[in-house]
Amino acid sequence: MATIRDVAREAGVSTATVSRVYNGSRLVTETTTQIVLEAAARLDYWPNNAARSLSTNRTHVLGVVLPDLFDEFFSEIIRGIDHAARARRHQIILSCFHDNADELIATARSMRGRIDGLIAMAPDARSAQAIAEISRHFPVILLNPGFAVENCGSVGIANREGARSVVRHLRSFGHRRIAILRGPVGNTDAEERLRGYREAIGAGETQHQPLELQGDFSKSSGVLACDALLRFDPLPDAVFAANDYMAIGLLTALLEKGIRVPEDIAVAGFDDIALARYTNPPLTTVTADAYRLGATAVRRWFSASADGGSGHQRDILPTRLVVRESCGAGRSGPDTTDTETRHQHESNAGGPS
Amino acid sequence: MATIRDVAREAGVSTATVSRVYNGSRLVTETTTQIVLEAAARLDYWPNNAARSLSTNRTHVLGVVLPDLFDEFFSEIIRGIDHAARARRHQIILSCFHDNADELIATARSMRGRIDGLIAMAPDARSAQAIAEISRHFPVILLNPGFAVENCGSVGIANREGARSVVRHLRSFGHRRIAILRGPVGNTDAEERLRGYREAIGAGETQHQPLELQGDFSKSSGVLACDALLRFDPLPDAVFAANDYMAIGLLTALLEKGIRVPEDIAVAGFDDIALARYTNPPLTTVTADAYRLGATAVRRWFSASADGGSGHQRDILPTRLVVRESCGAGRSGPDTTDTETRHQHESNAGGPS
């Protein structure tokens, strides 16, 4: 493989000149540039990025670490990250499948020297310590954490407001007894959605009996929840499932039992997965723009590293209600609702907090 | 950031020793190892992989270049690649969105020095030249090309045999006049599926009139094809759409016109996308294991680079017919059919061919 030295020799110039040509230095004559480029072409020279980043201490690569849950949502996030990174002439190095904090650190470590920063999805609050350790080595942006992490930017979605918009929508059909099928305990998305639900419920008419069911975000837990749901007496008017998979499981179980949706009971989900459009009936749900989530994380990373990485800033992306048919006929609710966007900027530079 | 020299000083040993510890050399005393590790922990030392790979000329990273079509199929491929790579302690650097051969080369170039090899999806035959240029710099494995490329391993799926199994299945319901909705010209998947269709048709009863419709793999081209289909006289018994998106578009257009599937006409697709299960009626289609495709590419890359990269080997992964309801009632065909796996091993080491 030809090196910069080979090119220099072939072109009859010094390595510094070749380097300047490849880095777009305007100090080089047009003619020398041509000579160098031709020599490089003859030798089929491709610059070695490892050497380059060793010298400059920059890689132009972003690390991305996601959990192993690979569905449309994650691929959209990756797509958003890749596009935004590419627009800034950066590449991404991807790693999935970290189930615990230790593995998260190990992955980050193995990226040291080949990335300028990291975008990671924090599975749970336990990871905070790991993240803190990592962010000593390079800037880190957290994807969709429900919690704050020191020295670390983050971008999340408006889970709470999304959940509230579902309850509002349900109310617009006159539904009063509204149950929730919760996601896994400890999962921050699940807990924020639960919080939004409770806020919306509490803000209105009081429910004497808590209508909360436990699920784990899987379709089968939605199926299972059907029985528990039917044990409520009287039957709730509506169920808000904290994600679409559970809503779909519930829908099929309900259908099997001959209970009509939305006539006998209304069902809503969260996430707007591709299938939500094709269920029977089509599922009313809440969508978050995964592509934008990824792209925003990249933007946030660039501004953070421009700042020197100090201060933790947080973006919260809005969420949108997607009204289909599972909550009531006639689409009497508003068609779609955007929850407001919030931008929190909490700089903590200049002193301990 | 602490370097290997800092650790050496802190531990009172040489950099060589520290390096040996981190590379698992068995030449180091248990006690020295401990001393080094403790010093490293105190200094929070993370080895710099850029320097490491500059020295060893290995990165333990695989490049992955895919088109921008991000759906479940691609994310499954990536997942397969990531898992297989991770099992061999490698990472992947991902880049999407190359629409032409030049961009493919540019992307590969920008990876020089940070990857040991490349897994790329070849969009069309025009890319062959680009691939050849790349494979001079590091081993390349092609994903799913219908064509052979010199000095370059590849892994594809059994498009032809999959198409044949669809036609066989259609025949098992007594369908004789079987049309095809083709994919885009130049797309190798589309052309292989067309070939399989023609082989299967030709092998049976001759069709006097070619029942071939042009599509472009999009859902809307499936919708459009409906009119053209209805112009055939008499109406064909069945249509094989070269991918699921077109099949789904066709299905909705047919439904709208009041034409019943499968009673009036049978429809089959290819790919088994997630939605295929939820169409009305559920779509009979062909599935390829995308996860396995990715994983196989990695395996193929490792064996190729062990060989020194000489010889181009090709794997073709089997395909499976997924019988649902769009081709006929009663599931009178076989439930699922695996096409046979083929492994071609064409070593061309030892002389010009």
Next chain:
DNA sequence: TTGTATGCGTTATCAG
């Protein structure tokens, strides 16, 4: 505008 020389953080080849 171009060339020289040094350093980036590791690994590997020698001696010891």
Next chain:
DNA sequence: CTGATAACGCATACAA
């Protein structure tokens, strides 16, 4: 078993 030191390929301060 351990230490000194020369690569690895490139960028850049400094000189010219």
